[in-house]
Amino acid sequence: MNSLLVKTFYETNPALGKPPEKRGLKELIETGVIPLDKPPSVTSTQVSMWIKKLFSLSKIGHAGTLEF
Numbered sequence: 362m363n364s365l366l367v368k369t370f371y372e373t374n375p376a377l378g379k380p381p382e383k384r385g386l387k388e389l390i391e392t393g394v395i396p397l398d399k400p401p402s403v404t405s406t407q408v409s410m411w412i413k414k415l416f417s418l419s420k421i422g423h424a425g426t427l428e429f
Contacts, residue, residue, distance in 0.1 A: 390416050 373380045381389065390412075399408050405423040413421040 387416065391418060 371380075381393075384392070395412065397408060399405065405425070409421050409423050412418070
């Protein structure tokens with residue numbers, strides 16, 4: 362029989378970082394993912410550059426586009 366193990370309690374080692382809910386906006390953006398529904402008139406690269414400039418980031422990228 363297969364079972365699903367769900368961890369209901371976790372603790373982040375302070376030497377390794379901090380939980381996402383304790384991070385500020387800039388830190389979340391620098392280490393996270395921004396799901397974005399962009400209009401068809403702009404490219405993913407353009408949006409990446411706008412976000413990079415808006416938040417003064419040194420690195421940014423995109424994982425591609427899903428067109429429907």
